[in-house]
Amino acid sequence: MEMERLPGDDFEDFSSPLFIAWQMNAECNLGCLHCCEEAGHSLPDEMSREEIFNFCEGIRNLNIPYMAISGGEPLLHPEFFPVCEYIREGNISLKVETNGEFVDKKVAERIAGLEFRSVQISLDGATAPVHEKLRIRGDWEKVMQATRDLVGGGVNTEIVFVPTKLNIHEVGPVIDLAYSLGVYGVYTGKIMRIGRAAKNWSLLCPSPEEYEKFFTILDEKVKQYDGKMKVYYYPYDVIEELKYRLEYPSASLLVLPNGKVKLIGPLPFICGDVRKQSLEEIWERYKEAWRKPEVIEYTKKVIDDHSLLANANRWIELY
Amino acid sequence: MEFTKHVRVREEKFGSVIFETLKEKVFVTNETGSSILRLLKEGKSPEEIISILDELYDSEPQKVVRDEVTDFISSLRENNLLE
Numbered sequence: 001m002e003m004e005r006l007p008g009d010d011f012e013d014f015s016s017p018l019f020i021a022w023q024m025n026a027e028c029n030l031g032c033l034h035c036c037e038e039a040g041h042s043l044p045d046e047m048s049r050e051e052i053f054n055f056c057e058g059i060r061n062l063n064i065p066y067m068a069i070s071g072g073e074p075l076l077h078p079e080f081f082p083v084c085e086y087i088r089e090g091n092i093s094l095k096v097e098t099n100g101e102f103v104d105k106k107v108a109e110r111i112a113g114l115e116f117r118s119v120q121i122s123l124d125g126a127t128a129p130v131h132e133k134l135r136i137r138g139d140w141e142k143v144m145q146a147t148r149d150l151v152g153g154g155v156n157t158e159i160v161f162v163p164t165k166l167n168i169h170e171v172g173p174v175i176d177l178a179y180s181l182g183v184y185g186v187y188t189g190k191i192m193r194i195g196r197a198a199k200n201w202s203l204l205c206p207s208p209e210e211y212e213k214f215f216t217i218l219d220e221k222v223k224q225y226d227g228k229m230k231v232y233y234y235p236y237d238v239i240e241e242l243k244y245r246l247e248y249p250s251a252s253l254l255v256l257p258n259g260k261v262k263l264i265g266p267l268p269f270i271c272g273d274v275r276k277q278s279l280e281e282i283w284e285r286y287k288e289a290w291r292k293p294e295v296i297e298y299t300k301k302v303i304d305d306h307s308l309l310a311n312a313n314r315w316i317e318l319y
Numbered sequence: 320m321e322f323t324k325h326v327r328v329r330e331e332k333f334g335s336v337i338f339e340t341l342k343e344k345v346f347v348t349n350e351t352g353s354s355i356l357r358l359l360k361e362g363k364s365p366e367e368i369i370s371i372l373d374e375l376y377d378s379e380p381q382k383v384v385r386d387e388v389t390d391f392i393s394s395l396r397e398n399n400l401l402e
Contacts, residue, residue: 015331
């Protein structure tokens with residue numbers, strides 16, 4: 001049966017993106033083994049203060065409803081709070097993804113005042129040794145305290161857990177711990193073979209049996225916390241996501257710290273630069289780029305040969 | 320009536336898009352839905368909306384307009400998009 005295509009079914013129906021994911025910086029105090037962005041040091045060409053605010057003005061002008069700020073570690077960026085204030089003044093729903101190491105009571109209070117949609121904290125273990133084995137230079141105690149401070153300050157707080165061979169066995173205890181901390185939800189899904197995770201793939205990638213057990217535990221936890229805390233897992237891996245996105249690209253843009261705009265995290269394609277083009281122009285390019293034969297062919301190659309995901313951060317400019 | 324805290328509404332050529340950003344769910348409406356949303360944003364009550372749309376779509380019987388507005392607002396409430 002052929003389904004009728006309704007307006008709004010397709011990303012091309014929208015006048016501008018519905019969501020902006022912005023990696024504000026590349027600087028990070030940690031060196032996580034599974035970091036998709038290979039974060040650590042700043043990029044040499046990150047956006048200036050003026051460029052950042054021009055970009056954010058474009059987001060406000062286009063009435064883009066929702067934005068996520070991540071890094072690197074975004075709280076290390078000197079413009080983090082001014083940007084968040086500006087975005088929230090525009091009534092844009094804002095989610096911030098952090099490792100939690102720079103959140104104390106004072107920071108939590110400031111965040112609470114800005115009424116973010118949420119703060120997502122990475123927690124990769126129910127115990128310090130497991131979390132810190134994966135999150136190099138990480139401090140589990142600080143993450144615990146940050147979560148308590150955020151929840152105590154009334155911030156909608158979420159935990160993100162990335163399963164690897166080193167921590168997958170702690171998924172159940174992490175969810176229980178999250179509940180005891182009073183968070184709004186726990187989010188997880190299969191690790192993506194991108195960035196540093198791709199380099200450490202043999203060390204990190206859980207076996208099919210480990211994943212099977214992982215999803216069984218998740219199903220149990222979804223039921224256990226039904227109505228009390230959101231337990232959400234994304235059931236697809238990055239290849240399944242690419243297959244889907246090839247047909248149904250999302251109405252979102254992924255903006256890098258230097259202003260370049262990627263089609264999607266797992267692919268190397270760049271379709272614009274917010275320092276050089278308006279968001280309207282980039283949106284048109286984005287829509288066109290997904291239909292380019294070179295993008296379709298390369299994506300199909302990645303689907304056949306997963307090792308090509310390791311090239312996701314070796315950018316290819318489409319224009 | 321107000322939209323719930325994390326709801327954002329944007330008009331599009333085809334109507335409107337409603338983004339419930341907490342649950343990360345997207346809803347779309349046609350132009351009539353878009354008119355209702357615009358009037359809700361202006362703080363109009365369901366009765367006022369029915370009356371305004373009844374005038375606007377005078378070829379439709381009032382009952383049809385009333386049912387459409389009522390159903391639409393119920394659907395917004397069911398999806399926790401309206402307070």
